[in-house]
Amino acid sequence: MRLSRKGICEDVEVYLLGGLDQEDKLEFEAHLPECEECRHMLEELSSVINVLPLTVEPVQPPSGMKARILAAVADADQEKHSEQNSQNAQKARSSSALIADGSKEAPTERKPAEFDYSESRVGKRMVNKPKGKRWLMPTIAAAAAVLLLVSAGLYQRVNHLNGEADTLAAQVQELQSQLAAIDQPPTGTQVNHVVALSPTIPDIVAQGLATIVIDDKGMHLIVQAENLPKLTKDEAFQVWLLKEGKPVNAGTFLTQEGTGALYYTFAPDEYDQIAITHEPDAKGLQPRGEIVLAGSLLPA
Amino acid sequence: MGESATDELLIQKIANRDSAALEQLYDRYERQIYSFVYRIVKDAMAAEEVVQELFIRVWNSAERLDTGEAAGKISSWMFTIARNLSVDWIRKQGRKPLEASEEGVLERVAAFKSTEQEVEHKMLGEQMQEALRELNEDQKQVVDLIYFKGYTQQEVSLNQDIPLGTVKSRVRLALKQLRKRFETTRKEGVWP
Numbered sequence: 001m002r003l004s005r006k007g008i009c010e011d012v013e014v015y016l017l018g019g020l021d022q023e024d025k026l027e028f029e030a031h032l033p034e035c036e037e038c039r040h041m042l043e044e045l046s047s048v049i050n051v052l053p054l055t056v057e058p059v060q061p062p063s064g065m066k067a068r069i070l071a072a073v074a075d076a077d078q079e080k081h082s083e084q085n086s087q088n089a090q091k092a093r094s095s096s097a098l099i100a101d102g103s104k105e106a107p108t109e110r111k112p113a114e115f116d117y118s119e120s121r122v123g124k125r126m127v128n129k130p131k132g133k134r135w136l137m138p139t140i141a142a143a144a145a146v147l148l149l150v151s152a153g154l155y156q157r158v159n160h161l162n163g164e165a166d167t168l169a170a171q172v173q174e175l176q177s178q179l180a181a182i183d184q185p186p187t188g189t190q191v192n193h194v195v196a197l198s199p200t201i202p203d204i205v206a207q208g209l210a211t212i213v214i215d216d217k218g219m220h221l222i223v224q225a226e227n228l229p230k231l232t233k234d235e236a237f238q239v240w241l242l243k244e245g246k247p248v249n250a251g252t253f254l255t256q257e258g259t260g261a262l263y264y265t266f267a268p269d270e271y272d273q274i275a276i277t278h279e280p281d282a283k284g285l286q287p288r289g290e291i292v293l294a295g296s297l298l299p300a
Numbered sequence: 301m302g303e304s305a306t307d308e309l310l311i312q313k314i315a316n317r318d319s320a321a322l323e324q325l326y327d328r329y330e331r332q333i334y335s336f337v338y339r340i341v342k343d344a345m346a347a348e349e350v351v352q353e354l355f356i357r358v359w360n361s362a363e364r365l366d367t368g369e370a371a372g373k374i375s376s377w378m379f380t381i382a383r384n385l386s387v388d389w390i391r392k393q394g395r396k397p398l399e400a401s402e403e404g405v406l407e408r409v410a411a412f413k414s415t416e417q418e419v420e421h422k423m424l425g426e427q428m429q430e431a432l433r434e435l436n437e438d439q440k441q442v443v444d445l446i447y448f449k450g451y452t453q454q455e456v457s458l459n460q461d462i463p464l465g466t467v468k469s470r471v472r473l474a475l476k477q478l479r480k481r482f483e484t485t486r487k488e489g490v491w492p
Contacts, residue, residue: 013472018383019446019453048478050376052447053383054332054425055432056339061330062348069352070323076356077317203345230344258344 012041016049062205062227062258064164071156078152161207164226165196168209172222175261176213195274197225197293204229206258208293210274217265221250224261225276225293231255236282237292239264242273250274252282272298307374315363322359329375332421333382340386340448350385357381375421387450431481439474442467 008031014020015028032038197208208225223239231237236254239262240247248271250264273296278289305313305324313321333354338347358378365377432440441460445451453471457464 010468010472013475014446014453014468017443017446017471017475018387019451019456019467019471021452021454045475045479046376048428048475048482050379051424051428051482052443053336053379054421055429056335056425056448058331059335059338059347061334061351062344065334065348065351066323066326066330068348069355070319070326072352073322073356073359074319077359203349205345205348 009035009038012038013045016042016045060257064227068160068205071160075153075156161196164207165209168207168224168226169194171224171261172209172211175222175224175263176211192219193297195295195297197223197274197276197295200275200291200294204292206293208276208295210295210297212297219266219269221264221266221274222261223250223253223263223274223276224259226259228255228258228260228276228292229278230258231278234281235289236279238277238279238282238284238287238289240275240277240287241266241269241271241297242275243269243271247275247287249285252279252284254282272296311358311362311365311374314359315365322355325358326355328417329378332418333378336379337382337386340383340450341389346389347386350382350389353385354378354382383447383450390450427485428478428482430485431478434481435474435477439470439477442470443474446471 008028011020011024011028015025020028028038032042191211192214193210193212195210195212197210199206205227206225206229207227208223211222213220213222221239221241225237228237231254236252237260238252239250241250242248248266250266251262253260253262273294275287275291275294277287277291280288305321307325307328310321310325310328314325330351334347334351337350337354338344341347341350365374432443435443442456445456445460446453451459453464453467456462457467460467
């Protein structure tokens, strides 16, 4: 049931608040150029709407977000250049539309291609660009472009991870020295194994590093991770050493602003994998939650 | 480039592919936009993705913005896109229960080092919070459900079991009162 002309004018407030469904919204926007009164109302009430975003509780953005986002913009820019020929048609944009509704910049026809969260983080950056007009390009060229972008993206990611790894390594070193200070200074501590832990589920930005050191007291596992998902209530992260798929509890830890660490001393054994799970509490003897980070302990 | 470059100037520079200008705009709005997006999506990872998508759009759309006529509107434009992307995201998630994580998960930030504009925005935000507090419960609810939770008027009508016309009129009255209250506060100069 569509509204009469008069009815459309009654939608101005809901439109402004963002509460019209797609169909009503398009209808209202078509109506706007011919209705002085509605345009006036939009202008009047926009002073209210524009301030609503400022009423929210401030939240600290995740660390490193700026670098990641600016890199992603650069990625997208490269892609844009390779596609520029196909999008010259999009230039025209009226500023009155900008004033009335910034969502003009989020055209509905592009929506299906955006934000496919089922993709991995890296893949998503490559695939879901807002400028997508890829269907205009020959398939092979598109495939080549995607490959190029994926490798560029991966390269960037690796660089980023290398940077993170340096930081983590420094932190691990600090932990190691703290560890050393606890009782007797260990002698001849050797790093046996350093494993970068990678996210196992899509859309997770967590990273971690596991270091196994050996001294005369045995083997020590040092794990540090950051950008972990937020814990609620009794939840905890739990570290597991796996031998042929069988998990051994290496302890639980909590996080502060997404960062957590743990160390565990154990009798030398041949473990082949290390994993961190997101647990409902810190008391589990077997993994119950999903694995967030994992790494192989087998020689590469 | 001075710290005080207007948003419009930055957009013009961004239109000329000036990445330093983009960075400046980013620094200016990072916390405000992230906080706003986080308020809607309630998920740190998703919030970052949304902010990322927003800045890709800023970078790609800057040349199409008429900064002359849009003076003072850049931030509104960015917030509008940020909201649309956030709402798209929660719709894609199939709307997991949002209320559950409502309380207690927000990382409060004790003290920001604020730029002049942030101070101004903080003040405006506080004035509007004040105005929001004075709405009656029904009005608060529709504003929250539609604006911050991304429901359409039809969904609000259905979920809350209230006639569509009532949803419309609550929104209308809410905005009217917010505007009145907000502008009175400003004129009275309660906030210097």
